[in-house]
Amino acid sequence: MSQAPFDLVASPPLLRRAHPIAGALAIATVATFWVSTVAVELNGTHADIARVKGAILWGMLVLIPAIALAGASGFRLGRCSLNPLAMAKQRRMPIIALNGLLVLVPSAVFLAARSASGQFDDTFFAVQAVELIAGALNIALMALSARDGFRLAGRLPR
Structure with a gap:
């Protein structure tokens, strides 16, 4: 029985390409969310x-x-x-994932619902503050993991 051409388990070269691309996309997406939120909160209307x-x-x-x-x-x-660099990356990933699943995703859903109904009250802004702090934490942790990944790949000095 032959393996599928895109079997990640059997394709370390594909893994070595997919991992940094996925990581960069994740960092860029969270950073875009964070910057967009700050910009619209400072300069935008409720709409x-x-x-x-x-x-x-x-x-x-x-x-x-x-x-x-x-x-x-x-x-x-x-x-x-x-x-040690790989182990540090492995220790960070559960924090990134839990922060995303337990704080960022529920906050995003809550804030979208509240803003869509025009409820810009103290609760909205408190959750917004928590979301910005949690987002900044995830950006920092993902950036540290990217730095360590570059070092593991020999693209940065150790």
């Missing part, structure tokens, strides 16, 4: 805020698969590694 919050929900269709692919491919690539 603008509602549009950005709705767009962020649609952006989850890009972000969630990108983070899942980055995490799964990274786990597969570094599963037996004792390299």
